[in-house]
Amino acid sequence: MSDELPTQRQLVLPLLDALEETPKGMTTRDLAGAVAERLGLSDAVREARIEISGQSRSHFRHRLRWAQQIAKFEGLAERSGGAWRLTRKGRDSLTKAVPGQVVTIFTTENGAFLWGLAEDAIGHVDDGSIAAIWTSPPYPLLTQKRYGNPMEAGVSYVDWLTRMVESWLPKLDGDDASVLLNLGDAWMPGMPSISTYQERLIVRLEDRLGLKLAQRFTWWNTSAPPGPTLWTCIRKVRVKQAAETIWWLSRSGHARGDNQRVLVPYADDRPVQVGPRVKRPNGHWMRGHGFERENGGAIPPNVLPIANGSQDRAYFAACRAAGLPVHPARFPADLAKFFIGLTTEQGETVLDPFGGSGTTARVAEDMGRRWVSIEAMREYAEGARLRFAA
Numbered sequence: 001m002s003d004e005l006p007t008q009r010q011l012v013l014p015l016l017d018a019l020e021e022t023p024k025g026m027t028t029r030d031l032a033g034a035v036a037e038r039l040g041l042s043d044a045v046r047e048a049r050i051e052i053s054g055q056s057r058s059h060f061r062h063r064l065r066w067a068q069q070i071a072k073f074e075g076l077a078e079r080s081g082g083a084w085r086l087t088r089k090g091r092d093s094l095t096k097a098v099p100g101q102v103v104t105i106f107t108t109e110n111g112a113f114l115w116g117l118a119e120d121a122i123g124h125v126d127d128g129s130i131a132a133i134w135t136s137p138p139y140p141l142l143t144q145k146r147y148g149n150p151m152e153a154g155v156s157y158v159d160w161l162t163r164m165v166e167s168w169l170p171k172l173d174g175d176d177a178s179v180l181l182n183l184g185d186a187w188m189p190g191m192p193s194i195s196t197y198q199e200r201l202i203v204r205l206e207d208r209l210g211l212k213l214a215q216r217f218t219w220w221n222t223s224a225p226p227g228p229t230l231w232t233c234i235r236k237v238r239v240k241q242a243a244e245t246i247w248w249l250s251r252s253g254h255a256r257g258d259n260q261r262v263l264v265p266y267a268d269d270r271p272v273q274v275g276p277r278v279k280r281p282n283g284h285w286m287r288g289h290g291f292e293r294e295n296g297g298a299i300p301p302n303v304l305p306i307a308n309g310s311q312d313r314a315y316f317a318a319c320r321a322a323g324l325p326v327h328p329a330r331f332p333a334d335l336a337k338f339f340i341g342l343t344t345e346q347g348e349t350v351l352d353p354f355g356g357s358g359t360t361a362r363v364a365e366d367m368g369r370r371w372v373s374i375e376a377m378r379e380y381a382e383g384a385r386l387r388f389a390a
């Protein structure tokens with residue numbers, strides 16, 4: 001368990017993230033909930049207890065209290081009137097690439113990880129070279145995340161992302177190449193309702209850039225903690241937010257895909273073919289059709305139940321050893337594996353313009369794909385390098 005629990009130092013960044021989103025301040029209790037939510041900590045990790053000076057204490061809360069003290073000692077956060085708040089210094093502790101600057105942080109035989117703004121670094125990607133863009137853009141949080149506000153004054157998130165997607169299109173290797181966006185819901189300020197920005201974005205991408213929607217997937221994060229805390233746990237007026245959407249787009253409307261690369265194990269109760277006829281689990285017999293034959297696995301649905309957070313122990317440990325921040329908004333490797341597998345063949349190239357902790361890079365490398373990842377924050381790019389250390 002303790003392997004999954006970030007160190008005191010690793011908790012500092014998500015702690016500052018949480019404080020940044022709540023400028024009026026947070027109690028220690030609310031802060032614990034917000035940090036655990038950000039890191040996708042399982043209930044087991046959150047609730048695990050340890051013995052300290054003969055008393056049983058929450059291991060997570062204990063570490064978080066130390067992280068609060070580190071943040072305070074380093075002048076990043078302060079406590080007054082029972083509430084924790086970010087200091088000015090706390091708002092600037094990641095090293096954001098300056099406009100126009102692009103640095104190669106590391107390369108492998110198959111890929112390159114670039115530190116820079118996607119707006120600039122995309123210029124280093126060859127036109128016509130990318131089979132699939134698979135990415136999770138920064139979410140349109142109510143206030144900006146510490147890794148950067150994508151919104152210039154007066155320009156909405158939808159406009160910003162539309163412009164960004166437009167800059168990617170010349171890089172695609174054909175009209176049937178894929179653009180895959182993993183987007184999460186954003187809650188409206190002060191009310192238990194969500195923004196319709198995703199729907200507006202997809203309509204905009206079709207109207208302005210001609211991108212057609214190949215399919216819409218729901219990623220069900222089976223380890224999502226209850227949240228948002230105010231509406232689910234305190235007021236109890238909404239249920240747990242555990243789904244994100246993956247929008248699969250292409251220019252031609254005929255996005256390349258092969259479901260045979262992402263087959264899943266058959267359900268135990270699938271109909272079994274006996275000669276020309278099929279016996280259904282309910283005991284009824286019917287005429288045999290192709291779908292009952294042994295095809296090496298079942299065609300998966302467009303709902304993907306995948307836990308987040310538990311697959312990254314080695315990355316956590318490596319960041320801990322190197323004193324680097326753990327990326328607070330990673331997607332699971334299995335999610336990346338599914339979409340890279342569905343939309344690309346071995347040897348083709350995947351681009352992740354918001355590369356974060358290098359999940360796409362690592363999975364693409366493991367799957368025999370070529371890859372390019374771009375990330376705006378140096379510390380996250382350095383953390384991604386650690387996924388390749390061995």
Ligand SMILES: C[S@@+](CC[C@H](N)C(=O)[O-])C[C@H]1O[C@@H](n2cnc3c(N)ncnc32)[C@H](O)[C@@H]1O
Pocket residue numbers: 116117118119135136137138139147148150327329330331332353354355356357358359360374375376377380
């Ligand atoms: C949701 S996270 C992606 C996490 C990634 N999928 C993973 O598994 O680690 C979005 C990332 O985009 C980066 N980012 C934000 N604005 C950017 C920009 N203009 N150019 C490049 N990266 C940017 C953020 O620093 C953040 O790491």
